[in-house]
Amino acid sequence: MPNEAIVYSGPYEVGRLRRRRDRRVEEYLFRRSIRTSNPPLEVTMCRITKLVAYFIVFCVLLAAFTGGMAVLVMAFNIPPDRPGFSKFPGLCIQPGKYVGDQKQIVWSIHNEKELGAIRRQLSRIVEGYGLEGPKRMLACNLDDSWGYATGKPCVLMKLTQALDFEAITYNDAMTLPEDAPDELYDYVVDLGMEARVNRIWVTCQVKKEDGLDVKIDYVPDRYFDAEALFTKGNVFLNDSSEDEGGTYFEDPSLRRLIGVQFSNIPPNRDIVVRCQVWAKNIPLYMGTARLMLRLTAPLQSTTPLLLDEWYD
Template sequence: MPEDSVVPAGRYTVKKRFRHQEHTRKNKDLPWSKKVLDLDHHKLFGRTAWGWTRIVLFYLLLYFLILLILGIWMLIFNLLFLKGDEPRWLKGAPGISTVPNSSFIKIHTSIPKEIYKITDRIDKFVDKLEASAVKKFADYNKDELWGYSTKTPCVFIKINKVIGYKPKTYDSISELPNNNQLKTTVQNFPGVDRIWLTCESSEDTVEFNYIPGPYFDASAGLKGIERIVAMQMSRLPLNSQIYITCKIWAKNLQIDMKYNGWGNVQFSLIVYAP
C-alpha cells in the first residue's frame, strides 16, 4: 500500500518502558503494610538491615568529619586570634551621649509631673553607677530634682564604653587645635591624661559648670564613673528655645558635626516659666 494512502486514525505516542519504571510500578501496587515491613524480603521501609547499616554509618562518619573540621578551626581561631581580656577586632573611637537622652528637652517649671519624667530617668542612670556617684554629683541635686525646678538643669555627658580604646590626650596648650574655647578650658583647668570637654550655647548668657570639671580623666582607662561628666546650665533664657553643642577633644577622636554622637552631642532646650 502506498504511503500517501495511509490515513492516521488518531493521535498516538510511543512509550518506552524501563526496568526501574517497572520496579516503581510494582512498589506502588504493594499494600502499605508491605512498604513498612516486608518480612518476605526482610525489609523495613524498603531497606534491608545491611542497607540501613550502611546509610547510618555513612551519616555518622559525615557528621563526625564535619564536627572534627569545625573543632579544629575553632581551636586555631581561639589560640591565634582571640584574647581573653579584649576582642580581636576593636572598634574605633567612642562616641558620646547624654542623660536624659533626648534631642529636645522641655522644662515646665510650673508642672511638676513634667519635671519628674526627666529627673526619674536621671535618677535611674545615677543609681546604676558606683556607690559614690550620688555623693559626687550631689551639688547639682540640691533640690532633689537635678536643678530642673530651679531653672538650673543638669545633663550628664557620657563617653560610650569601647573596649581597648586608648585615648591620646592633649597635654599641653601648644598641641591643641585652633579652638579658643578649648585653649581657655585647658588654661583654667591644667592637667594631663584628660579628654577635654567644651560646651557652647546659641545664647551667650548661658553658663556651664561641670563635675568633676570640663574633662574626662583618662589616666585609669576610662572606667565606670570616669566616663561621666555632670554639666549644669544656669542663666537660661526663659520661654525661648536654645541650642547646646558639646564636644570632646583628644588626638585620636574625630569630631563629625554631621552625626550626633561622633565626637559631639547636640540638643535643644527650652524652659517654660510663668
C-alpha cells in the same frame, strides 16, 4: 351537582407532568454535580514520590534565595567586624528625646509630671554606680530635681564604652586643634603642667543669639580622666592606714560620666547647645552631641482687660 364534582378555575398541574418535571430537575442536578465535583486523588507511590520531589525542590530554592539575600546584606550593609582595630567611643546625653540628631529637653517648673520624669531618668543613671554615683553628681542635684525645679538644669554626659581603647590626649594648649574654642585654650593654659596630662577635654557652646547669656558649669570637672578609662576594672594603691589590704577597686565607668549645668536660661526660648570631647584619636563626629533646652512658662497677657464701665 355535588360539590366534589366542581373544578375551580385557575392554574393546576397534572401529576404526570409534575413527575416528568421533577425527573428533569434531578437529571440536571446530577449532571452538574459530575462536572463540578472534585473527587479525591488516588494515593499511589508515583504521586507520593512527585510530591516529595516538589517539596525538596521548593526547600532548595527557598534556601538559595534566603542565603543570597543574607550574603547581599552582609556584603553591602553590615560593616565587617574588625577585632584587631580599636573602636571609638561616642558621646551620649541624658535626659531628653531625640528629634533627628538633636536631643530636646523641654520642661516647666510648674509641671510636676515633667519634673518627675526627668528626675527618674537621671537618678536611674547615677544609682547604677551605688553610693559613688550620687556623690559624684551631688553639685548637680542640690534641689533633688537636678536643677530643673530651680532654673539650673543639669545634663549628664557619658562616653560610651570602647574596651581597651587608649585615648591620645592634648597635654598642652599649644597642641589643641584650630577648631577648639578659645575658652578651652584659656582653661588649659590656666591649669598646672601636672593637671594637663591624660585628660579628655569637654566643651559645651551655646548658639549665640541677641539677649542670650547662658552660663555653663561642669560637674565635677571639665574633663574625663583618661587613665585606664576603658577597662573593666582598676586596682589602685590605697595609702590610708585604715585599709589593711593596701588596695581598692574602682569602676572606671564612673569616670566616664560628668554633668553640665546651665543657668540664666530665659523662658520660652530655644537654647541650642553643642557639646564636644577633645582627644587626638576620637573623631569629632563621634564625640559631638547636640541638644536643645526650652524652659516653658505661662505667657503674660499683652492686651488690656475690658472694664465693665467701658460698656456703659
